[in-house]
Each structure stands twice: as structure tokens, then as C-alpha cells.
Amino acid sequence: MVRQPSINAQNRPPLTTDRIIESALHIVDGQGLARLTMRRLGDALEVEAMAIYHHLPRGKEQLLDHLVAHVGAMPADAPGGGGWRGGLMAWAHAYRTRLLDHAGVLPLLVTHRNPAALAGTLASLREHLRLGGVPERTAAVAAHSLLGFVIGHVALEVRDTRGDVRAEPGEPPVDWEARFGAALELVLAGVNPG
Amino acid sequence: MVRQPSINAQNRPPLTTDRIIESALHIVDGQGLARLTMRRLGDALEVEAMAIYHHLPRGKEQLLDHLVAHVGAMPADAPGGGGWRGGLMAWAHAYRTRLLDHAGVLPLLVTHRNPAALAGTLASLREHLRLGGVPERTAAVAAHSLLGFVIGHVALEVRDTRGDVRAEPGEPPVDWEARFGAALELVLAGVNPG
């Protein structure tokens, strides 16, 4: 074991904005949004809570803004082999997975917080449709329709599934993966090129 | 002025669960969810915060559960003159208005909190479609698709509009009412009876 010269006395990595975001997301994913506090985040980073303010001067607000950007930004690629419809379906499935993996930040997504966070994602959806031959005006409507649908559908999923799995008397449990796919086809069916 | 006999010494109406919910919703609508605290709610009701716990033993959690139920529950009527499609469009516009009026509770809607809150609304949508001749399986998918779409689309609206009206350089401001209507038609276009 060769000791590095001039290693930090406490032997810990320097505090960076990226490490703060990553650690915050880890807390939200594992314990829920309510348990994300500056003091707990400081503990996780082995630092006093107040040290965070040196990297995020606007404090917790700025931290939450970063979480929204981190989870909500996911541009769609230009339409490829599967055609624009197939490309959008793949994007929707991937975006759904992202939202489900970070369901704790979903409440932050339906707020005015960080208005620019979803702008890039929306713009890429419009461009994807435009390149697929969908006229400009329809593309704008379809982009809002698709992104809104995915967010709202995941909200319904989270609402129904998270928590203890209790057998309901009447109805069988919903296969959300299949349900989402079917609803997605229904939504995209209404979009016509030209 | 005839004085009522046995009037309350403090001359205030008795504290009820309904008055608590109503007052809480008023705070959320006017000042935002973050400013809804048990102490402020007590002030608004001219009561000590701790008095609320006598009506809502589970405290703030139970209060928020009530807000979700109050805003999220809005069954669709059976299909009438305008046909099932027209009925669903009217319902969607009304539900959108409801959500926009109480945008502060939207973050609570995309949580596992009060899982039963939207069950009645969803069931009424399924029944509406079923009565309109849409087969059972398609109706279930379409109900999730429609409710998810409305919630998600309102989320995008809130995200874009709330806050200071700043003129963006490139794009003109979105007419959200029209955009929602167009996207709604697009979503419903995919639903076919029989």
C-alpha cells in the first residue's frame, strides 16, 4: 500500500455539488422526500449541514431544483430504425422507469419549481415528432400530450402500488407495465403525420 | 338585534372537521402548501393548534389525506346527450379546472398518500366508458390513460405558467386552455367502441 502524499487528514473526498445531489437523491430514493433534511444530508456526507450552503447558497430550494433537473431531464433521440412512433414508445418506457425509480421526487415535478427543468425534454419530443413528419402544430400538442400522459400515469401507478401489498377483495392487481404500454399505444394512435 | 340564548362565550362557531379542511384548503390555495402549518391553521380557525388533533387524531398526515380526497374525488356522470365522448371531454375540462384551482395540492396527488382518494373517480370513468359501449378491457386502459393525461397535463401547465409572467424571447406563450383541448381530443381519438 503506497500512501498518497498530502492526503486529507480526515481521509474523505472533497465536498462537491455533484456529491451533494447524488447523496440527496440516494436519501430520497431510500427513505422518501420527507426525510431529506439538510442535517441528515450533512451526516450522509460526513460533514456539518452548514457546509452544504457553501456549494448551494440558496440552500434546500436549490437542492430540490437540482433534483428536479436530474430526474426530469431526459431528451428523446432523433427517430431511428423503429420509426418515430417506435422511438417515442422506447423513450416513454425509459422515462417511466426513471420516474418510478425516483418516485420520491415526483411531487417536486408537479410544481413551479425549476421551470426550465423539463423544457429540454419537451423540445426534444417536439423535434422527434417534427423529424418524423408530424406537422409543427400537431407536434407541439402531441409532445405535451405524451409527456403529460407519462407523468400522470406514473402518478397513478405510484398511488396504487407503493406501500404494503394488500390483496383487494374484488379486483385483481393491475399489471402496470402492460397497462402503461396499452395506454401509451392508445395515446400515440391519435397522432397522425401529415 | 335579538341575542341568541346560550351563545358561545367566545362567539365563534364550533370547530368541526369540515371547517378545518376548508380553512386548510384556503391557506394552500392562497399561500401554497409549504405555508400550511398546524400553528397557522390554528390561527386561521382562532384556536390553539393542538385543538385540531382532537378532530384529526393522526394530525397533519390525516389533514393532507383529506385535502387529497377533497380535490381528487370527482366522478364522471353517466353518458348523456353529448354521447360518451362528449361526456368525458366535459368531465376532463372540469377536472382540469378543479386541479388548477387547487394546484397547491397537486404534489400530494402524485404520492401514495390516501390511495383510495382517486379510486371512485377512476371507477366512474370506467363505468362511463362501459355504458358508452367500450369493451371492459379497453375501458380500464382508457380510464387510466385519461385520468393520467389530465393530471400530467395540468402538471405541465402549472410548471410553465405559475409565477411571474416573463416574456420568452423565442416562443410565444402557450394558450393552455386550447392546448389542453387539442391534446384531449388526441387522447380520446384512440379510444374505439366495440
Next chain:
DNA sequence: ACCTGAACACCGTTCAAGT
């Protein structure tokens, strides 16, 4: 430049006490 420690003004909630 980067982090700490104490302090301030808040929270939600409990618990014994009042009427």
C-alpha cells in the same frame, strides 16, 4: 476557500391540565 459551532425562529406532536 472551505468548513464548524452556536444560535434563532420556526416546525409537528405529547402530555398533563383546565373547563
Next chain:
DNA sequence: ACCTGAACACCGTTCAAGT
């Protein structure tokens, strides 16, 4: 039964101080 008042364990954040 219904409400109060004090208390407890937390919050986010400021600010002067350390290195």
C-alpha cells in the same frame, strides 16, 4: 368532550469564528 399551555425533539438558515 373539547380545548389550552408548556415542553420536546426536530427543522432551515444566519453569522461569527476557525483553518
